[in-house]
Amino acid sequence: MAKRERGSLSRAEIVKVALEVAEADGADALTFRRLGPALGVAPTAVLRHFRDKDELLLAIGAQLLENALAEVDLAEPSWRERLLSLARASRRAFVAHPRVAALVATRTLRQEAEFRTVELILGALAQAGLSGREAASMYRVVADTILAWTAFEATVHAVGLDVMHRDGLAWTREYVVLPADRYPHIRAVAEHLSEVDREDQFELALNLVLDAVEARAARGR
Structure with a gap:
């Protein structure tokens, strides 16, 4: 150049x-x-x-969050849909850059994009009916679930999708032929294990966490 x-x-x-x-x-x-x-x-x-390089990495993490926030409809009236939208957008933004996402997904960035993300999550939790320490605690659960998942998927992409595909074949090969007398619970659901992909897991994990938010808010009321 x-x-x-x-x-x-x-x-x-x-x-x-x-x-x-x-x-x-x-x-x-x-x-x-x-x-x-x-x-x-x-x-x-x-x-x-x-x-230094660490400050640059934090800025990269902030940019990935900015990319995610740009996809979220902040005017969405449903707190649950806003959080789902943020989670899905964050996953896309980080997995698009897997070789750095794994390094920054677990960091506290201390930058504007992070502040806006925290405010978005806490605002959604307040709308759901949580406040005080319970809101702060549930914020960490929501945020850490999103970021832990994105870091996990980024690592998967960094390892190589071909390698992960070969590993995934175990569900349709080794697991389905395990002896039922030794592994009765595995064999009882073996035919379904291969059907559960990362998309299913991500959505289920998110919705379980948000179900917990609703349950705690209802208990408080």
Whole structure:
């Protein structure tokens, strides 16, 4: 890339290129020495925007959250639908960049996108009828369920879908032929185990958590 004018580099552009580099060659390739030439600047120019790699990773995490928030209809009247929309959008945003998502999904970002996400979740929980410590505790359950799942799926994608597909064949091969006298409970549902995919699991996990929110709110009332 040709050299650029001094002062024309922005944080947003650095984050964009950092995502491209990490997705192409892995997070280990995400160095300022590598980013400088990719951006057409000296590595020290990146340091004027981010003091170290960790700060850059947090900014990348914030950008993934921004991508997710852009898909959420904040005017949706149903608190449950807003949270489901946020969860699904977060999953898509993070899994689209699996090689960095696994590194940032579990971090506390301390940036505007995170603040807005927390506010969205707490607002939905308040509408559901939770407040105080119970709302704070349930917020962590909701957020951690979403982020833990996205980190898990990002890791799956990073391992390789072909590898995971081969592992998944165990449900239709090894599990269905296990001896019923030794594994009666497995054999009782063996034909259904292969039908349950990650989409089912994600939706079920989310809805179980939101059912718990409704149950706790009803108990409080």
